[in-house]
Amino acid sequence: SQKIEQNSEALNIQEGKTATLTCNYTNYSPAYLQWYRQDPGRGPVFLLLIRENEKEKRKERLKVTFDTTLKQSLFHITASQPADSATYLCALEPSTNAGKSTFGDGTTLTVKP
Amino acid sequence: DTAVSQTPKYLVTQMGNDKSIKCEQNLGHDTMYWYKQDSKKFLKIMFSYNNKELIINETVPNRFSPKSPDKAHLNLHINSLELGDSAVYFCASSQAGNTEAFFGQGTRLTVV
Numbered sequence: 607s608q609k610i611e612q613n614s615e616a617l618n619i620q621e622g623k624t625a626t627l628t629c630n631y632t633n634y635s636p637a638y639l640q641w642y643r644q645d646p647g648r649g650p651v652f653l654l655l656i657r658e659n660e661k662e663k664r665k666e667r668l669k670v671t672f673d674t675t676l677k678q679s680l681f682h683i684t685a686s687q688p689a690d691s692a693t694y695l696c697a698l699e700p701s702t703n704a705g706k707s708t709f710g711d712g713t714t715l716t717v718k719p
Numbered sequence: 720d721t722a723v724s725q726t727p728k729y730l731v732t733q734m735g736n737d738k739s740i741k742c743e744q745n746l747g748h749d750t751m752y753w754y755k756q757d758s759k760k761f762l763k764i765m766f767s768y769n770n771k772e773l774i775i776n777e778t779v780p781n782r783f784s785p786k787s788p789d790k791a792h793l794n795l796h797i798n799s800l801e802l803g804d805s806a807v808y809f810c811a812s813s814q815a816g817n818t819e820a821f822f823g824q825g826t827r828l829t830v831v
Contacts, residue, residue, distance in 0.1 A: 638818065649723075649809050649822030650762070695762065699818055706775050707820070709762040 608633045612696060612710040620718055625683040627713045629696035632677060634708075636698040639672055639679050644693045644712065653694075654681075658701070686717045722746050725810045725823035732800055733831055740795045740826045742810030749815040750774075751793035753785060756807045756825070768793050769815060800830045 613628040629639065638657040642650035656663045656672045656679065663670045669682040683690050693714045697707040725742040732738050744751060752775075753765040767775035771787045782798045797804060810823040 640818070640820075647825070649811070649825050650820075651822070652819045655819060693760065706764060706767070706777075707818070708764070712760050 608708070610634070610696065610698060610708055610710040612694075612713045614713055615711075616714045616716065618716045618718065619686055621686060621688060623686055625686045625690065625715055625717070627681040627694050627696075627715065629679040629681070629710055630677060631698055634677070634698055635701045636674075637701040638699050639670075640697045640699070640707070641668075641670055641679075641681050642695045642697060642709075644695060650695055683715075686715075688717045688719050691716045723810055723812055723821050723823040725808075725826055727826060728824060729827050729829075731829045731831065734800055734802060736800050737796070737798045738800060738828070739797070740808055740810075740828075742793050742795070742823060744791055744810075744812040744821070746812055746814070746821060747791075748812035748821075749790060750813050751787065751790070752811040752813075752820065753793065753795050754809040754811060754822075756809060758806070762809070766793075766795075797828075800828075802830050804828060805830045 609632045611630045619625050640655045641653045644650045654670045656670045667684045671680045693712040695712045696710045699707045723744045750769045752767045754762050756762045765779045766785045768787045784796045787793045807825045807827050809825050811820040813820045
């Protein structure tokens with residue numbers, strides 16, 4: 607069956623360090639993968655999208671990699687700040703059945719000052 | 720000028736009642752969605768509409784009936800509410816061909 611797993615439910619790091627979050631999937635052929643940020647009591651907010659033919663995407667302090675051989679995406683936040691503390695969700699859109707994104711269960715990141 | 724707005728933000732109701740959640744987007748998007756997020760934070764798609772037409776219906780009990788009067792609105796009506804329906808429901812929209820989704824603030828439904 608199709609599965610999306612985000613390793614570690616919670617990740618605690620020190621301010622200034624790089625946070626690395628992982629999204630693994632099985633039995634999936636994603637057309638692309640997205641990362642969202644969700645704060646308590648709020649809806650998810652889109653951060654980055656990476657397509658299956660792209661290896662890496664950057665946006666300011668954020669970097670996403672996509673390895674379709676390993677079936678894995680890594681999400682990096684460099685020079686992390688306490689304001690980066692939130693839950694981060696990955697979402698896969700299959701190459702068939704457009705519009706049906708499936709979300710991972712999220713990783714809650716806490717950046718300590 | 721909220722992009723995706725849903726009301727109410729909180730909804731507490733008794734088992735067996737019928738309730739509706741409203742959603743509106745002012746982004747001009749063609750596609751709207753309803754997601755359910757349970758206590759374990761899993762965000763699961765329920766329905767997707769494109770230009771007022773249902774395109775995704777994910778094995779949701781037929782007590783849940785979405786209605787899209789126009790492409791800017793997608794309301795969710797729930798009949799005969801059950802305890803297991805308690806969750807946060809998110810409305811979202813995206814432009815066809817651009818899959819970045821914009822989410823509403825969520826409606827926390829509590830069935831007692």
